[in-house]
Amino acid sequence: MSAVLEIDDVSKRFRSGGLLSARTVEAVKNVSFTLEADRPEVFAIVGQSGSGKSTLANMILGSEMPSAGRIRVHGEDITDARSARQRIDFMRRVQPIFQNPFEAFNPLTRIDSYLFSTARRFRDATGAKAQEALADEALQLVGLTIEEVRGRYSHELSGGQLQRIAVARALIPQPDLIVADEPVSMVDASLRMSIVNLFKDLRDRLGVTIVYITHDLATAYYIADRLIIMKSGEIVEQGPAKAVLDDPQHPYSRALRDAILPPDPRRAHEIIAG
Amino acid sequence: MNTLTAYILRRLGQFVFVIFTGVTLAFLITNLSPVDPVEQSLTQLTSFGASDPRAVELMRESLAELYGLQGNLFEQYVNFWGRVLRADFGPSLSAFPTPVITLIANAAPWTIGLLVTSILITFVLGNLIGALAGYFRRSRFLKVLGMVIMTINPIPHYFIGLILLIFLGFVFPIFPISGGAQMNRPSGFDLGYVLSVLYHGFLPALSLVLAGLGGWFIGMRSLVSNVVTDDHVLYAELAGVKGRKIFSQYVARNAMLPQMTGLAMQLGQIFGGTVIVEFLFNYPGMGRLLIQGIYRGDYSLVLGVTTISIFAVAFAVLLIDILYPLIDPRVKLG
Numbered sequence: 178m179s180a181v182l183e184i185d186d187v188s189k190r191f192r193s194g195g196l197l198s199a200r201t202v203e204a205v206k207n208v209s210f211t212l213e214a215d216r217p218e219v220f221a222i223v224g225q226s227g228s229g230k231s232t233l234a235n236m237i238l239g240s241e242m243p244s245a246g247r248i249r250v251h252g253e254d255i256t257d258a259r260s261a262r263q264r265i266d267f268m269r270r271v272q273p274i275f276q277n278p279f280e281a282f283n284p285l286t287r288i289d290s291y292l293f294s295t296a297r298r299f300r301d302a303t304g305a306k307a308q309e310a311l312a313d314e315a316l317q318l319v320g321l322t323i324e325e326v327r328g329r330y331s332h333e334l335s336g337g338q339l340q341r342i343a344v345a346r347a348l349i350p351q352p353d354l355i356v357a358d359e360p361v362s363m364v365d366a367s368l369r370m371s372i373v374n375l376f377k378d379l380r381d382r383l384g385v386t387i388v389y390i391t392h393d394l395a396t397a398y399y400i401a402d403r404l405i406i407m408k409s410g411e412i413v414e415q416g417p418a419k420a421v422l423d424d425p426q427h428p429y430s431r432a433l434r435d436a437i438l439p440p441d442p443r444r445a446h447e448i449i450a451g
Numbered sequence: 452m453n454t455l456t457a458y459i460l461r462r463l464g465q466f467v468f469v470i471f472t473g474v475t476l477a478f479l480i481t482n483l484s485p486v487d488p489v490e491q492s493l494t495q496l497t498s499f500g501a502s503d504p505r506a507v508e509l510m511r512e513s514l515a516e517l518y519g520l521q522g523n524l525f526e527q528y529v530n531f532w533g534r535v536l537r538a539d540f541g542p543s544l545s546a547f548p549t550p551v552i553t554l555i556a557n558a559a560p561w562t563i564g565l566l567v568t569s570i571l572i573t574f575v576l577g578n579l580i581g582a583l584a585g586y587f588r589r590s591r592f593l594k595v596l597g598m599v600i601m602t603i604n605p606i607p608h609y610f611i612g613l614i615l616l617i618f619l620g621f622v623f624p625i626f627p628i629s630g631g632a633q634m635n636r637p638s639g640f641d642l643g644y645v646l647s648v649l650y651h652g653f654l655p656a657l658s659l660v661l662a663g664l665g666g667w668f669i670g671m672r673s674l675v676s677n678v679v680t681d682d683h684v685l686y687a688e689l690a691g692v693k694g695r696k697i698f699s700q701y702v703a704r705n706a707m708l709p710q711m712t713g714l715a716m717q718l719g720q721i722f723g724g725t726v727i728v729e730f731l732f733n734y735p736g737m738g739r740l741l742i743q744g745i746y747r748g749d750y751s752l753v754l755g756v757t758t759i760s761i762f763a764v765a766f767a768v769l770l771i772d773i774l775y776p777l778i779d780p781r782v783k784l785g
Contacts, residue, residue: 238689264691273689275682283683283701284781298690330780 180252181354181386182212182237187246189232189410204232206410207246214251214353217384219376221401221418223391223433229410230390234358237388238273239264250354269299272347274357278339278364282331289327292316292346299350315345318383319375337368344375348383355379356388361396373400394433398422406430459773466769473761477754478531482524486748488544489514495547517541518751540755545747551755554740559759561631562736565652566725569659570717576660577667578710582703584668585675597668604665609727612658616731619654626654629733655732659725667710674706681705708779715771720764 189205206229212220224230235241236248239255248255250271275281282291292312296302302311313323319341331339340360347355357376361369373396379385391397397404401418406429413427425431492514497507515521518541519530534540540551580600584593603611620628632638633647678684679702687697729738737756744752776782 240685240689261691261693264689268690273686275686277682280682281686283687283705285704285779286700295690332781 179214180211181214181250182388183247183249183252184208184210184233184237185247185249187233187236187243187248189229189236189241190244204410205229205236205243208233208405208407208410208412209246210405210412210415212354212386212388214386217353217380217386218402219380219387219389219400221389221391221397221404222407223394223397223404224407225392225433227409228407230392230407231358232410233407234273234356234388234390237356238271239267265298268352269350270352271354271356272350272352274340274343274347274355274360276359276363278336278343279331281339281343284331286330288329288331288334288342289323292326292342292349295346295349311349312345315348316342318348318379319345320371321345335368336364337372340364340372341375344372344379348379348385352385354386354388356390358390359392360389362391362393369396376400394422394437406433455776458776462769462772466765469765469768470761473765474532474535474758475528477757477761478528481750481754481757482527484748484750486750488518488748488750489520491544491748492547535758540758541751543744543749543752545743545749545752551751554752555737555755555759558735558737558740561734562725562729562738564648565655565729565734565736566659567718568652569656570663570714572656573660573663574667574710574714574717577664578671578703578707580664581668581671582675582698582706585672585706586679586698586702588676597672600665600668603661604669606662608658608662608725609731611661612655612728612731615654615658627651628654631735652734655725655728655734658728667713670713671706671710674709675702678702678705711775711778712771715767716764718767720760 187205187208188203191202191204192199193202208229210220212218222230222233232241236243242256250267255267282288289312292315293305293308296308296311300311302308309323316322316326321338321341325338326334326342334342344355344360355376360376361372364372376387376389377400380387389397389400398418403416404418404421405412405415406421406425406427407413408429414421414425414430421430422434425434489511493507493511496510502510512521519534520527521530538552540555542548543551543554546554577600580593580596584590584597587593616628619626627650631648631651632644633651636644636647638644684697684701687701692701725736726738726742728734729736730742733739741753741756743749744756
């Protein structure tokens with residue numbers, strides 16, 4: 178019972194195409210890893226598009242069912258948590274953060290009322306005062322205050338602010354696992370660092386375990402304690418982030434690392450020229 | 452609310468511009484028509500016997516005044532604006548001397564009643580089915596229903612009307628084939644008359660509804676399937692928000708917004724009438740009036756119907772533009 182998240186030999190197959198041209202795509206193949214509860218960490222899942230990393234994230238969140246294998250959160254199998262009550266219980270422990278901050282909130286609903294209803298739903302906070310206190314507390318953790326979002330709609334805020342609010346929303350239920358799927362890829366480059374540091378901060382100060390999904394090796398190197406590198410649904414390399422990226426063994430990991438241009442323009446040019 | 456006032460003022464300016472351009476064009480185009488209403492009336496009036504040339508000349512002058520055709524083009528134009536603002540389009544040529552505005556006032560309630568009812572029914576049904584079909588993409592029933600709607604969609608509304616007319620009017624004479632209400636029944640707000648109006652309006656309305664359903668259906672289905680994949684919908688699903696609430700508050704509400712503009716545009720078209728359907732069912736509305744006007748070269752009647760349509764369309768668009776910021780917070784007023 179000491180594991181926050183256990184992924185046990187999980188596979189996912191999709192059927193695609195019509196009746197005659199039906200084929201199965203194996204998005205995730207026999208993936209296993211375990212995140213321990215007593216050691217909060219940032220665990221990165223690295224891979225390019227189509228590597229199966231987002232499918233894996235969706236399965237952890239329960240929006241897709243694995244075709245084979247088991248996913249356990251605190252020892253409980255989540256694959257059969259379907260009812261609204263079970264969903265709410267699950268979401269108290271596991272919260273998602275999505276890629277596009279502009280899509281994360283209903284554009285017709287005020288952001289503050291979103292936070293209040295999250296407080297009501299997951300923390301059983303009744304009454305405007307209690308809800309507002311919880312929302313403000315979470316917002317302060319991400320460097321905002323309730324005054325900055327009161328009465329605002331999502332189109333009135335910047336992508337960086339919205340992604341911070343999305344993190345704050347994820348923090349209201351006090352989860353011990355956050356699944357962040359490419360959380361900075363659509364945020365301004367100048368604001369990325371602050372959000373990435375925010376995740377580190379959550380791990381250190383609140384002890385939240387973070388599954389950080391990214392295609393960007395540099396970010397993974399910076400933020401992750403451990404990582405797995407996925408290619409075509411399979412784990413090709415895993416281990417402590419620094420060790421793996423300093424000395425990649427699998428040819429794919431090496432190719433990924435070498436695809437990043439060094440900051441020195443002369444060396445970069447040499448690589449491009451081949 | 453300073454920005455709101457500025458927005459409404461700017462929008463009003465546009466409204467005035469559209470009306471000005473539309474009415475000017477309508478005036479110029481009808482003016483190009485080879486039909487001279489004064490000569491037409493004179494021919495009608497003098498066809499019964501020879502008249503004194505001086506009396507004819509006097510008659511010509513007073514007719515020109517009635518039709519607003521004295522002086523050169525510019526004087527006529529200025530004169531026309533005065534008449535538009537007084538809602539006086541002169542006497543109808545084909546139903547001389549009944550004023551055009553009386554003819555329009557008699558026909559308008561029929562058209563408005565028929566079209567508002569059928570447009571609203573079509574809008575609600577098409578969007579509801581479309582939204583459900585976009586949300587519950589695996590439902591077999593909705594797939595079949597969608598296919599039926601898509602099959603009917605390309606058939607023109609007058610053809611649907613004709614088929615309904617033949618089957619439910621002649622082969623199985625369930626519904627009346629002509630008119631707006633029972634002929635010999637005095638009009639009034641009693642149950643019998645209202646039922647008679649509904650009974651007579653059923654087939655025209657049904658053909659409009661069947662023909663219009665597809666457009667709303669396809670539009671709403673694709674709008675909804677775009678919204679469904681948004682992260683905020685996924686989050687609500689993950690968080691165990693009830694399906695009915697996700698459908699109404701997250702999905703349908705977001706997808707509805709562009710459809711509202713379409714509805715306003717359609718409502719604005721009402722005043723032109725649905726010419727062919729009214730003609731087909733011999734429905735006493737503005738569409739039939741317009742056709743009669745065109746066939747009989749009734750200059751003032753056509754101009755009257757056109758001008759009123761221009762006002763109606765411009766007004767409907769103005770109204771929805773002013774209301775839009777209330778339903779969509781993203782529409783900035785600044």
